[in-house]
Amino acid sequence: MADPLERRKAAKTGIDERHWSEKPLEEMKERDxxxxxxxxxxxxxGGQIPHPLRSWAESSIPKELLEVVDKVGYKEPSAIQRQAIPIGLQNRDIIGIAETGSGKTAAFVIPMLAFISSMPPFTDDIRHLGPYALILAPTRELAQQIETEARKFASPLGFTCVSIVGGRAVEEQQFNLREGAEIIIATPGRLKDVLERHVLVLSQCRYIVMDEADRMVHLGFEADLLFILDKLPSETMAGEDTGMMEVDVGGEDGDGGERVEVRRGRTRVTTLFSATMPPAVERLARKYLKRPAIITIGEAGRAVDTVEQRVEFVTGDEKKKQRMLEILNSGMYPSPIIVFVNQKKTADMVAKDLSRAGWSAATLHSGKNQEQREASLQSLRTGESDILVATDLAGRGIDVQDVSLVINYQMAGTIEAYVHRIGRTGRAGKQGTAITFLTNDDDEVMYDLKQEISKSPVSKVPNELAKHESAQHKVSREMKRKRDADDLG
Incomplete structure (x- = not known):
């Protein structure tokens, strides 16, 4: 492998260094x-993982479903949607590890509707055989939230969603089911009750989603879940082709897999979402999912293992400037280096300080047009600039190889932005360092920052942060306002 200097010289000779966001789909390489x-x-x-979605327009979602996505107003897919939808469209079982609020509902509803669209339309002959798809959720509130979201997509396509949850009369739910429903959203306890009373059967249920499986288990629904899953039809429907076919499995992102034979007629798809994987959820997954693709979103950007995170309490611009120059002049960190700030005026000020100290610095912020931003990045890639001073607004598309150091001149406002910033170094398996200047004004993110650093095997939480009052528990804006008011009072 050429050393970083060689690589940067090569960049001058016209190697394609464009960020993926500037490339058409067909020019995307494995590195992109x-x-x-x-x-x-x-x-x-899980083997043979399809590429994630860059945009809705580039996806293989059926046209009529894409039109609904557009009408619903989904502009950009969320991270979980980007990867779960292409896998879901292959009718594969999925385990998704993702937090609440990550856009999971559309991530399973879109592939589910594509699947239902390929099934025979509901007629009087088959309505009574039950739904084609079943979504299980731990609480009534979540089930109703999913129902609202699912309806936005399902209704324009002519499909019916009905929720079966506790707190409503069984008679009312029985009435809602009289016409049949392609999709049922339910809490496990009430669904078990309805199945035992023979109000509903699951004879043609082919698509199962378990949302927030860890919470369902935590709330004591494991036995109900097993009861429901065992009521599902066998893997194949009568008269289906049950011959064998070969598929690739194993390996990461499609690498190093093996060819195995699976039964062609497998028509049940099971998707399980969970923020954590306690033993009971693993047991469920092992028993009911077949060779699932496993998607994990946001394990702190996975930068944690390769980035040493350091924190220093430094107050005032003069002291920050001195400390930044001390670090840079130590000779420990070869360029390219990225310095993150929160406002464009701070970016210009820091770049000026660096230039005065003999460093060659470029800036990247919202005050620059696309051409100027590209020129700044290019000057860092080719070695013309040693340091890039950037705001978060421009930070999303920064892809520069071999960044040895990230300095957070100002701490990011959220832990997600911090994780993204430090992920600019320690990429592609290399080691990197991130040094963050903290002040007492950063108290809203101190708790999260402490948690984040403690997850890293190569970092140590400094005493000053570990013992800081604001790092003991989450500080909300309201708490901060009240505390400031008390101080004034």
């Missing part, structure tokens, strides 16, 4: 896909 997944904190394994 790796950076794409890093940028959205997507990790996927």
């Amino acid at each position: 896909w790796r950076i794409f997944r890093e940028d959205f904190s997507i990790a996927a394994r």
Whole structure:
């Protein structure tokens, strides 16, 4: 492998250094896909993982469904949608490890509707055989939230969603089911009750989603879940082709897999989402999912293992400037180096300070047009500039190889932005360092920052942060306002 200097010289000779966001789909190389997944904190394994979605327009979602996505107003796919939808469209079982609020509902509803669209339309002959798809959720509130979201997509396509949850009369739910429904959203306890009373059967249920499986188990629904899953029809429907076919499995992102034979007629798809994987959820997955693709979103950008995170309490611009120059002049960190700030005026000020100190610095912020931004990045890649001073607004598309150091001159406002910043170094398996200047004004993110650093095997939480009052528990804006008011009072 050429050393970083050689690589940067090569960049001058016209090697394609464009970020993936500037390339058409057909020009994406494996390296671009790796950076794409890093940028959205997507990790996927299970063999033959399809490329994630760059945009809705480039997806293989059926046209009528894409039109609904557009009408619903989904502009950009979320990270979980980018990877789960292409896998879901292959009718593969999925385990998704993702937090609440990550856009999971559309991530399973879109492939589910594509699947239902390929099934025979509901007629009087088959309505009574039950739904084609079943979504299980731990609480009534979540089930109703999913129902609202699912309806936005399902209704324009002519499909019916009905929820079966506790707190409503069984008679009312029985009435809602009289016409049949392609999709049922339910809490496990109430669904078990309805199945035992023979109000509903699951004879043709082919698509199962378990959302927030860890919470369902935590709330004591494991036995109900097993009861429901055992009521599902066998893997194949009568008269289906049950011959064998070969598929690739194993390996990460499609690498190093093996060819195995699977039964062609497998028509049930099971998707399980969970923020964590306690033993009970693993047991469920092992029993009911077949060779699932496993997607993990946002394990702190996975930068944690390769980036040593350091924190220093430094107050005031003069002291910050001195400390930044001390670090840079130590000779420990070869360029390219990135310095992150929160406002464009701070970026210009820091770049000026660096230039006065003999460093060659470029800036990247919202005050620059696309051409100027590209020129700044290019000057860093070719070695014309040693340091890039950037704001978060411009930070999303930064892809520069071999960044040895990230300095957070100002701490990011959220832990997600911090994780994204430090992920600019320690990429592609290399080691990197991130040094963050903290002040007492950063108290809203101190708790999260402490948690983040403690997850890293190569970093140590400094005493001053570990013992800081604001790092003991989450500080919300309201708490901060009240505390400031008390101080004034």
